[in-house]
Structures are given as structure tokens and as C-alpha cells.
Amino acid sequence: MTEVAEAQALILERMSRFPARETTLDDCAGAVLRETVHAERDQPPFDRVTMDGIAIDHDAWQAGRRRYRVAGTQGAGAPAMSISSPAECVEIMTGAMLPRGADTIIPVERVALGEGEAVVQASAVVSRRQFIHPQGSDRAAGSRLLSRGQRIGPAEVAILAGAGRARVRTAEPPRVAVVSTGDELVEAGQPIRPYQIRSSNDRAIEAALARRFGARVTRASLKDDPAEILESIARLHDRNDVVVLTGGVSMGKYDFVPGVLERLGMELVFHRIEQRPGRPMWFGVSQASRPVFALPGNPVSTLVCLIRYVVPALWKAMGADPETEEWVRLGEEVKFAADLVYFLPVKLRADPGGVLTAEPQPTNTSGDYAALGGTDGFVELPRGSDLYPEGTPARLFRW
Numbered sequence: 001m002t003e004v005a006e007a008q009a010l011i012l013e014r015m016s017r018f019p020a021r022e023t024t025l026d027d028c029a030g031a032v033l034r035e036t037v038h039a040e041r042d043q044p045p046f047d048r049v050t051m052d053g054i055a056i057d058h059d060a061w062q063a064g065r066r067r068y069r070v071a072g073t074q075g076a077g078a079p080a081m082s083i084s085s086p087a088e089c090v091e092i093m094t095g096a097m098l099p100r101g102a103d104t105i106i107p108v109e110r111v112a113l114g115e116g117e118a119v120v121q122a123s124a125v126v127s128r129r130q131f132i133h134p135q136g137s138d139r140a141a142g143s144r145l146l147s148r149g150q151r152i153g154p155a156e157v158a159i160l161a162g163a164g165r166a167r168v169r170t171a172e173p174p175r176v177a178v179v180s181t182g183d184e185l186v187e188a189g190q191p192i193r194p195y196q197i198r199s200s201n202d203r204a205i206e207a208a209l210a211r212r213f214g215a216r217v218t219r220a221s222l223k224d225d226p227a228e229i230l231e232s233i234a235r236l237h238d239r240n241d242v243v244v245l246t247g248g249v250s251m252g253k254y255d256f257v258p259g260v261l262e263r264l265g266m267e268l269v270f271h272r273i274e275q276r277p278g279r280p281m282w283f284g285v286s287q288a289s290r291p292v293f294a295l296p297g298n299p300v301s302t303l304v305c306l307i308r309y310v311v312p313a314l315w316k317a318m319g320a321d322p323e324t325e326e327w328v329r330l331g332e333e334v335k336f337a338a339d340l341v342y343f344l345p346v347k348l349r350a351d352p353g354g355v356l357t358a359e360p361q362p363t364n365t366s367g368d369y370a371a372l373g374g375t376d377g378f379v380e381l382p383r384g385s386d387l388y389p390e391g392t393p394a395r396l397f398r399w
Helices: 002-013 058-062 154-163 201-213 226-239 256-262 299-317
Strands: 020-024 051-058 065-073 088-092 104-107 111-114 117-120 144-147 167-170 175-180 218-221 241-246 269-270 282-285 290-293 326-330 341-350 356-361 377-381 393-398
Touching: 002 117, 002 269, 002 282, 002 299, 020 393, 051 058, 051 065, 051 111, 088 111, 088 226, 088 256, 111 201, 144 154, 175 226, 201 241, 201 299, 226 241, 241 299, 256 269, 256 282, 290 393, 299 341, 299 393, 341 393, 356 393
Parallel strands: 065 088, 175 218, 175 241, 241 290, 326 356
Antiparallel strands: 020 167, 051 088, 051 104, 065 117, 111 117, 269 282, 282 290, 326 393, 341 356, 341 377, 377 393
């Protein structure tokens, strides 16, 4: 039997890197960056005005000048104008380039403008270089803006656009075969008999992988027929980067998956983990070095194992930086007698003091997927105790 931490380590060390591709700026949100991005120019690329008002020569202000002749008006996106004498100013807008000969901005609220003149209020306080965002003060041209392995969110898209990058190198979204096994499974929308159940695991897996990775998922539902399972897995393996199976992985008479995988020449890395739910999980690698995850068929077990093991493995294969661990405190006492790691579904609650609390939402069984509605994820409670008091810190995994 494999420990939880050992299982994760064994999976991660066998994950090969997925290929990279060129992605347009329009399509890169959510992708993993596979190159370092540098500043195209200084940021800001010029001395940028940060306040509507007038641009003046501060020496003139220090000499006592409070009335200026307006040489013109300059907005953002226009070339810099010039001040030709200390008696002049330029009416200026936020975002504009600082006019030549000017080094100070006086806000419009402190200025009376009219008849080609600007008169500054006697009470105005003016310091040299005020309301100017200096050229290169954020980043110098050529400096690093983004690093390989970062996930591209809204801020990163803005940075790429600001760097002039219409295209960027990112990880190729994985092709994932999601295979459900079981004679009892019936697709949503199809007639169902009293002894059958709806196929839900494949949908949950697809939703999780599409949301996180933009994965290209192929779903298949197979009967409990070893020949059909073998032929289908072989075909799907050849067309995908990863195979994720659900069901048929335990030790029952109809649990054909481990034997089929062995017949296909898959290298068994481990089978069974010291955890609940999800104890029968199987992991191996094909002769083509493609990972195969065989998850237990009970829906809660499937989703827990997917989030705990498959998701981190795919992030690594995409070249992503490791996710930051998130920790919470139990909102109430938890009892768990089995000497296993316990994955407990929770709802999160934040108090005004900034403490994130996990309220336990135990399921009736590992088949009670309806109980997961409205939960935020699950916490991992370590082995070695049968009582976890209120306030116990626990690592959180979000759905």
C-alpha cells in the first residue's frame, strides 16, 4: 500500500513535458507560459503626466510666477509640445507625454484657465516633478516581465499586450481520454432502467480538466467486457496524451481494468493508496511514456483522486509553476477512526479576522456525489489520529 505523499511523488517524477505551441494574444488566457517575456520598451516609455492640469517650468514657479500664457493643449497620444519661455505653460491631460521644457504639473483644480492664460491659486502647493510618472520607473527596456511556467490570467494578458506580444509560446493543452467502465452506466438524456445509474464521473472529470487546462477531452463509456476495454484503451491511448479511467479498478470479479492495463504492457507504478475515499486508485505509465490514471468508480472517490493527483500531474506536464498550498482551519471537531488519510469535503467560511474556516460536509458514502453540491473542495487530514479538534490546520484542495 502506498502513502499519499509517496503516491504524489511517484506520479510527478513520471510526468513528461507536454509540447509547446505559438498562441495568439486573443487565445492565451488560462494557458501556461513556456517562454520568458521581456519589456519591449521602458515602462512607462516616456515621462507620463498623471494629472489633468498645466505643465510648467518649476524654476519659474520658484521665481514667483503665478500667471502663465497657454502655449497649447496636449492630450494623451500626441507628440510632446514645447515650452519656449518660463512665462508659458501647456494645458495637459492625464497620460500625455511631458512637454519639453516642463518638469512639473499643477492640477487643474488649482488653476483658473481662460483667455489664453492660466492663473494658479495662491494657496497651491507645488513641488518639482509632481504628478509625473518617470520614464522607465516601472521597468527598463529588456527587463523580465513574465517567467516561464506562469499561468496567464488577466494581469498577464495585459502585460503581454503592453510588451507588444501578439503571439506567445505556451503549453499545448493536453489531449485526455476519459473512460468510464460499467454495465450499469447510462448517459444523461437516455432512457434508464431501475437497475441502472447515470454516468456522471466522466462529465465531472471533463469539466474539471476543461476549466483548469482547456483540455481536449474525449469521453468513452465501456461495458464490463475485457476485450472491449482492451481495444478501446489501446486506441484512445494512441490518440491522447493522458488516459483517465474511472471504475473497474478494485478487486471484484468485474474489476477488469488492472488486468487489461497489464496486458497492454503498462508499467504499474502503484495500486492502492492509504486514503479514504479513493483507496483502490491505480497509476501507471505506458511503453510510450504516457500516464494512465485508473480512478475508483465511486463518484466522490473519482473527484477526490482527480483533484489530489491528476490535476497537479497535468500542471507539471504543462510546465507550470507548482500551485501554492492553501491551508484552512477546521470549523468543528472531526472524528475518523480508520488509520488512513482522510479527504473530507468542506464549505469555506471567512471571518472578519481574516481566518478561512472549513466547515465539514461529510458524505454518506463515497457514492454520495449529491452531497458535494455547494462544497468548495476537501481538506486532507493526516494519518495518526482519530480526532481532529476544531481549529486544526488542514491543507485545502479546491474543486
